[in-house]
Amino acid sequence: MSLPSSIADGSADDAQLVAAVQAGDAHAFGPLVERHLDAIHALVALRLPAAHLVDEITHHTFVFAFRRIAEFTAGTSFRAWLRAIAANKIRAEIERYRREEGHRLAYAELRALEEALGEVKRPDSPELEVLDDCLREVPSHLRNLLDLRYREVRSSEEIAGRLERSVAWVRTTLCRVRQQLRDCIERKLKLQAP
Amino acid sequence: MIPEEQLSAYLDDALDGDQRQAVDLELEHDPSALRFVLEQRQLDRVLRSLLGAASRRERLKESILAALAGATAEQLRAQVLADTSGALRWWVRRGTSGTVWVGPARAAS
Numbered sequence: 001m002s003l004p005s006s007i008a009d010g011s012a013d014d015a016q017l018v019a020a021v022q023a024g025d026a027h028a029f030g031p032l033v034e035r036h037l038d039a040i041h042a043l044v045a046l047r048l049p050a051a052h053l054v055d056e057i058t059h060h061t062f063v064f065a066f067r068r069i070a071e072f073t074a075g076t077s078f079r080a081w082l083r084a085i086a087a088n089k090i091r092a093e094i095e096r097y098r099r100e101e102g103h104r105l106a107y108a109e110l111r112a113l114e115e116a117l118g119e120v121k122r123p124d125s126p127e128l129e130v131l132d133d134c135l136r137e138v139p140s141h142l143r144n145l146l147d148l149r150y151r152e153v154r155s156s157e158e159i160a161g162r163l164e165r166s167v168a169w170v171r172t173t174l175c176r177v178r179q180q181l182r183d184c185i186e187r188k189l190k191l192q193a194p
Numbered sequence: 195m196i197p198e199e200q201l202s203a204y205l206d207d208a209l210d211g212d213q214r215q216a217v218d219l220e221l222e223h224d225p226s227a228l229r230f231v232l233e234q235r236q237l238d239r240v241l242r243s244l245l246g247a248a249s250r251r252e253r254l255k256e257s258i259l260a261a262l263a264g265a266t267a268e269q270l271r272a273q274v275l276a277d278t279s280g281a282l283r284w285w286v287r288r289g290t291s292g293t294v295w296v297g298p299a300r301a302a303s
Contacts, residue, residue, distance in 0.1 A: 026262060026263075029259075029262060030255075030259060033255050033259065034255065037251060037254065037255060037258075038243075038244075038247050038251065041243050041247070041250070041254070042240060042243045042244055044243075045239040045240045045242065045243035046236065046239070046240050046243075048239075049235065049236070049239075051235075051238070051239045051242065054239060054242075055250070055254055058254060059254060059257055059258055059261070062258045063258060063261050063262065066262050106214075106218040106221075107218055107221055107222045107228075108218065108221045108228055108231050108232065111228060111232065112232050112235065112236075115232065127240075128240070128244075131240065131244065132244075135244075146241065146245060147245065149241075150241045150242055150244075150245035150246050151245045151246060151248070151249075153246065153249070156206055156208070167208075168199050168202070168203075171199070171202035171203055171205070171206050171208070172199055172202045174202070174206075175198070175201070175202045175205060175234060178233075178234050178237045178238065178241070179230075179233075179234070181237060182233050182237055
């Protein structure tokens with residue numbers, strides 16, 4: 001079956017794509033995944049204090065959305081609907097994780113789960129909206145460090161070798177850059193506050 | 195107060211069991227260090243997500259679309275016309291090395 005031209009050429013908006021999926025065209029879900037995957041993944045990463053589960057919960061969010069696409073209300077935001085599904089998945093995962101792994105977790109991990117439960121229903125994530133701006137303000141030599149760690153997924157030892165620095169320097173500098181980013185996020189959010 | 199170098203090694207999972215346990219114990223009594231650790235880990239996850247998007251996107255997209263491919267157009271249409279939640283189950287098999295997505299499969303009746 002050939003796709004409608006607006007879907008094939010990528011010009012269809014969310015409402016058109018959802019309508020096509022609701023009419024039985026499963027292929028129309030692909031562009032929706034493409035369009036919203038990064039934002040939902042970042043939201044899950046922000047709210048779920050278990051890094052190894054971020055991909056999985058993101059995966060389940062989209063699969064759930066596909067299966068329940070009939071329940072999506074036309075005229076509302078598809079992104080907001082995905083976020084609500086993700087929030088429910090995150091909360092369920094935190095509760096399961098705490099129940100099954102709680103006795104093995106360190107104090108800091110348990111506290112992270114408790115805090116995350118309190119935050120999971122927040123409808124917005126302003127931190128993510130300002131983080132891009134803060135990343136643009138990172139000096140180039142430190143941006144290179146972030147890219148080696150997060151874009152190329154290099155270990156501290158590999159980065160130390162590449163930059164001819166000590167491993168301790170890599171670790172402490174990464175901590176300081178993350179702290180500067182945190183400070184930048186808070187500063188920008190304060191400026192936005194009414 | 196936990197030295198910066200020790201805390202950064204802790205966050206990098208570079209401490210041995212005893213050293214890690216010592217930091218864990220100190221965190222129970224040091225709220226500012228605990229706050230630092232929680233915020234560092236959160237930002238670490240978000241930076242992995244944002245900056246690592248290119249390498250992850252295709253793999254994750256493929257895993258989602260592969261999971262959806264099991265549902266035919268007829269099944270999808272049936273779901274739209276009448277809510278059949280529970281007719282399909284998405285099985286998650288948990289193992290020691292992580293989670294494998296296996297599905298969709300018909301739920302056992």
